[in-house]
Amino acid sequence: MPFVSIEFALFVTAALILYYLIPKRFRWIVLLAASYVFYAISDVQNLFYIVFTTLTVYASAAFMENRQKRSNEYLSANRERLSKDEKKAYKASVKNKQKLILWLCVILNFGILVLVKYFNPCLTAAQNFAIAYFNMFRLNMFHNSDFIPFKNFIMPLGISFYTFQSIGYLIDIYYGKYEREHNLFRFALYVSFFPQIIQGPISRFGDLSKELYTPASFDFNNIRSGFYRVMWGLFKKLIVADRLGGYISATMAMKENYKGIYILLALFFYSMQLYGDFSGGIDVAVGVAEMFGIRLFENFERPFFSKSITEYWQRWHITLGTWFKDYIFYPLSVNRSMIKLGKTVREKGMPTLGKRIPIYLPMLAVWIVTGMWHGSTGKYVVWGLCNFVFIVLGTEFEPVSKKIIASLNLSEGSFPVRAYRVVKTFLLMSFLRIFDISHDTIAAFTGVKYAFLEWGSFSWEKVYKDLLLPKEDLIVVMIAVAVMFVFSLIQRKGSVRARIFNLPVPVQWIILSALIVAVSVFGYYGMGYDAASFIYGNI
Amino acid sequence: MNKDRIIEILMEVHPEVDYETENGLIDKRIFDSFDVVTVVGELMDEFDIEITAEHMIPENFNSAEAIAELVEQLEDE
Incomplete structure (x- = not known):
């Protein structure tokens, strides 16, 4: 059901009337029903995918919580008996089991996302390659360009958005950031809330759950x-x-x-x-x-008023940016191997490079993934890499830029400097959009x-x-x-x-x-x- | 004791800062992300703790005091 349509306006009106007519404690059920009806009307064939994500993430969170509870009980029962090192080793083994479940669930759900998103382009590329190969050797074995007998996948509605939102929830549960949602249906609402399913924002459970489950008065x-x-x-x-x-x-x-x-x-x-x-x-x-x-x-947050590309990406599609920062950038950046690599390079007489490795390598990974997120063809990865290069150049040349500004007797906060930075950022970001079009x-x-x-x-x-x-x-x-x-x-x-x-x-x-x-x-x-x-x- | 050692680590990154009084290391952009990750690496080695993505919030790194609290919390875990 299109967002911009009479049907959607009528649908929202009906849902609103029902929502405010029934007692507060049942209102979330109206939202869940409305979300699933909205999804089914738009994409009934692919309802399976959203239900699969809901169930796997719910079950994984339940496993983690149960494992944590049993671990806490064991530790409190054996507080006196266990040494500090034994407790530490036990906690580490519990965390490893939770991590295993987390990874399984992440691989399953992102595996599906990658499959539905990249299968068709990969299949087309493989077909084109095969046809070109056989034609080169004049082996006209295939006259039909769709000769590979696989079914094409149709992208389920909003799959990128609800997958990211659900996996973000699971990682937060793994970190113990908040308690999991015990009611499966309430959790299903968090995954499927209809206004945001088509194109976000990608909400965090801590923020959205309070809003969804504690309804305001009319x-x-x-x-x-x-x-x-x-x-x-x-x-x-x-x-x-x-x-x-x-x-x-x-x-x-x-x-x-x-x-x-x-x-x-x-x-x-x-x-x-x-x-x-x-x-x-x-x-x-x-x-x-x-x-x-x-x-x-x-x-x-008014992205075209940004004074640098970094700032632009903090103000454009904010919820995706913070998702990447929290769940890809920082985990890679403070990963022991990454830190060790940076330290080794620093100790080998390259302090500047060593300091940059734990930032720039994760950032490179984030930009490759950001490119892939935006589209399934290679041009989006190149677009991501261009963003990465521009950000690195901007960061590295910032001291030079500051010196030039100071030599002109201008301050950072002055209008000409701010205007220059805003215009420069807008032009660069607009220019990179050449890949999109x-x-x-x-x-x-x-x-x-x-x-x-x-x-x-x-x-x-x-x-x-x-x-x-x-x-x-x-x-x-x-x-x-x-x-x-x-x-x-x-x-x-x-x-x-x-x-x-x-x-x-x-x-x-x-x-x-x-x-x-x-x-x-x-x-x-x-x-x-x-x-x-x-x-x-x-x- | 932790705090003294933490200040020593911080001094290696930015010796010009008065860490006894400064409480805006991140908010005032005295430390950039390169500095923070360098400090994190040193803290993990020095105190044998695991700093993960969930701890990477400005409040944990704004002052030597806040960092000491984070280290203490992670040592207890």
């Missing part, structure tokens, strides 16, 4: 505030993001004819499109949850080359007529982007909605009406339009 402010947030998300998605897709696809498909500024414009537009699409989708998710009185973690890595590098050629041949008329972005659409997009920019500036000083709700009621109504009218009139509902296809919904 408060009209939640409905109002959530509705504003949903409309703002639709504004970004329908007015900005969906209007720009045509120009980007057309330009990149015909990049031999449209070089230079056309490509740079496509990169700028893609940054707007992706931000509008993804943050707009998150706004809808957060807004819908808010109507149920449930606060989700924010996934964006190109067919493959080679096409991306060709795109980079073309971006710097034939600047003189640019004509707006061609943009309007040949590249599927009529003048009227461009004007609407630019006005909408300007509105988003102004709202972001206001947001730096606090919530925009809180400010709106402090205004006189008639003014509030005018703003809401303007938002609804803007979305209804200027939302992009062209031929073949499919609002369901959020870019991050395909991950």
Whole structure:
């Protein structure tokens, strides 16, 4: 069921009515039922996958808890008898058993994710290779390009998001961060909560469970505030993001004819499109949850105002970034072998390199995985590696950059320096998006080359007529982007909605009406339009 | 005793800091991630403790006092 559809609006309305009509202690059951109905309507064939993840993670957490309880009982019963070293050895053996279960569950669930995500691209690559090989030797054994008799997998809805969220939960249970959820059905709700299943945010159990299991009383402010947030998300998605897709696809498909500024414009537009699409989708998710009185973690914090690439990634898709930091980066970084490697290099007379190894190697791993997470083809890994290289260069050249700034008699906090850093970060991050909008890595590098050629041949008329972005659409997009920019500036000083709700009621109504009218009139509902296809919904 | 040894370890990374009074090593960005991981490695070797990802939060590394508390807690485990 698409997020942007009448069906979804009716579905949410029905769920809200039911949710607030029944007693508080049963409300989570309505959410669970709504989540499974939502999932089944969207993807009934793949219900198996989400149930599998729910059951395996639940059972693994139960095993860990039972093992820990038995261990605590044993230790307290033998407190006097066991020496400190014996206790330590016993605890280590218990932890090893828990670790084994953790790894089994991680491998099972990530194995499924990798299978459904990479099987088809790998199969296609293998087929193409085999056909090329046989053709080379003139062995025309296969006339059918789909000759390998395997069933293609269809990516289950939201599998990347709920797998990450569930495995994060299990790792936290392993660390003893909080007590596991004992009720299987309540846990199933944590995994499947419908507003966030398509594209996140990836919530932590400690945050989301409190919201899901302790329902708030009905408060009209939640409905109002959530509705504003949903409309703002639709504004970004329908007015900005969906209007720009045509120009980007057309330009990149015909990049031999449209070089230079056309490509740079496509990169700028893609940054707007992706931000509008993804943050707009998150706004809808957060807004819908808010109507149920449930606060989700924010996934964006005005990323285009970042002063470095590191900061940008701390403000874009925040919940994925913190997931990688907590469950991949730090475990690798403080791993004994990694620390030992760094120390050995330091002691061999390379202190600077030795210090960097336990940071840069895990970071490299994170960026390879981030690339793979974003897509199943090689270009995404190259994109991840480019991000890694830019971050390393940024970190290593920071002292030089500071010296240059000081030599110009400017301070870090001064406007020219901040503006320079923000613009530089935006341009670099937009430029790296060439991988997203190109067919493959080679096409991306060709795109980079073309971006710097034939600047003189640019004509707006061609943009309007040949590249599927009529003048009227461009004007609407630019006005909408300007509105988003102004709202972001206001947001730096606090919530925009809180400010709106402090205004006189008639003014509030005018703003809401303007938002609804803007979305209804200027939302992009062209031929073949499919609002369901959020870019991050395909991950 | 732990705290004295911890201050010695910290001094090897940033000798210019007054560790008796400073309580914003991370928050004030006196230590960057390279420094923190270097200190973690030294602590693990020196006190035979296991510092894992769950302990990598700013509050545990903001001061010599906080680090000493973390070490003490991990020694007891």
